[in-house]
Amino acid sequence: MTTQQRGPALPEARGELSAALIDHLRGGATPLPDEHAAERAQPYGDDLQLALYVCYEPHYRGFAGVDEECEWDPALIGARRLLEDRFLTALRHDAARGHEDVDDAFGDLLVEPVHGTGVSHHLQDEGELWQLREYAAQRSLYHLKEADPHAWVLPRLWGRAKAGMAAVEFDEYGGGRAERVHARLFADLMDDLSLNTEYGHYLEAASAQMLATVNLMSLLGLRRSLRGALVGHFATLEVTSSPASRRLALAMKRAGAGPAAEFFYTEHVEADAVHEQVVRHEVVGGLLEEEPQLAADIVFGIDATVFLEDRFGDHLLACWRAGDTSLRVPLPAPTGAPRQ
Template sequence: MSAAADRRFGPAPLPAPRGPVSAALLAALRQAPHDLPAGLGAGFASVVDPIGDEDLQLTLFLCYELHYRGWQEVDEAWEWQPALLAVRARAERPFEVALRQVAGAPPAPLPGAVPAALVELVAADDGPALAGALQRRAGLDQFREFVVHRSVYHLREADPHSWALPRLGGPAKAALVEIQMDEYGNGRLDRMHAELFRTTMASLGLDTGYGAHLDRVPAVTLATNNLMSLFGLHRRLRGALLGHLAAFEMTSSLPNRRYGNGLRRLGLDETATRFYDEHVEADAVHEQIAAYDLCGGLVRAEPALAGDVLFGAAAALAVDRRFAAHLLDAWAAGRSSLRASAVTEPVAA
């Protein structure tokens, strides 16, 4: 495999630390698996804002990525090292508490009412109009920033939700397979959504390497990814994971139309917009499958998970509102939405 292919499909390079815990963890990961300092990460219990804490969110991302593609030059045995899992748990606890606080207390409807409750939850969301701003007035540099933020997820698109597959059976599993097959291009590399996004990045002159922009994105961007991993890696949160996917799909079609139109306004061609154009049609179908067949099927089989489904959806919407507000507030103030210490001119791969 060539060096270029390694950067696209292989492990990401380790990022820079953002605080004492991530610094200690990064130093450890560069060595063979071993015990970590006792109580490493215990201070996360007193963090005021776990969603926006750079050290906590990077620590979680470092731990979670070991379950995806791993890290360059990091021993794969770290994935299940008990001391590392203990650090991860110390970061997860306050993060989950914060997610439940921002999600509020969604009602626990009867199983048959879950699809309608998801529709109501999405319809009531009044988050910042990021998609409208990108469609109508964002400059090319701002659109590139948006794509940099989203690259953390889109270059591994669908992977976090695939953790649910072995944890489901029956109609819910069939519905998730139907959605995921589209996300993975029905087995064709050139149609995988992650590859379509990589093409958009290249059209914008951005580095398309996997994990190339981790140092540039802030904690809130990492949090939008970490909550999927949190839900996906804990079987007890499988209902929240499916609720997250439902909210994701149900709020995708119209924004993606606007993203595509924004790129066309900026003079980009159909190659650059294909990722967004593909989602306009695909997600209009996916949202129905996700609400009625996926989440509806899950709670018919496991009625006790109805509240978890709505929690996952509400958490997804709440964290994405905060992400959107971060970008819009930065742009309104005339500054970059990327981390100031790491803002550099993007380099095409």
């Protein structure tokens, strides 16, 4: 047994599924969820999404005080599979948008509405500093491990798709420079916003909607059979990132969030405009050239990503327009003024 000394603490449970899995990671004897428990669970709810998140985290940096060997615990993986199937079944039903092919799915992504109503539009036009801080706290669950879930697809690709994916991932990891790794840049953004930069710190506060967006990446990344869907997911992020990042950079500047907060998004405006072309033409194009039967999976990856991101955005905007926090645990007030 190798007990991990560092890493985030295990979170508090949000229901019977997550309680059982958290107890299992602590070495307890609570029975793990069976097929009936998984079928009864709300697929996008707090309990199932937190349960999935704690199942996936041993594949990343793990939890403090948890046996590192639990990553390949057969019982844990078996329970995870049941929860994944519940989540996937719901997504295949709810996220379908009737796209005929990959080009049709991309067509919707490439159209920027004249009068957008999403989160980045709101933050650019009227967002307040407290809302930017909440947005960053929630997004930290992904951005502090940015690009990691997608790296799992590399050994499952070859040819143009592998080369293109490796080129984009190399940029995400700072082109060989530690200070330019995008996860490091996001930590600098958080520092400007007086947020805690420790990996996983805001898991307790994060909404189920945010957990679902991160869990989708992990689910697709860990299943070789869903490599096409992961490529579709990655392509969606890259295609939509540049215009949204431009708006978020303006939001950070308008709110006086600080230079690192603004820089994270200005960096993505330029980088992701290039990445979009590489992903669409080399990664997606190369994969379809080698494995045309994966077209439907790529479309599913695109549609599932849009569906979950829209749910997350709707949650944020509904809370903010009501004057409420989007977090389960409100953020403490900043300790000082943002850096200028």
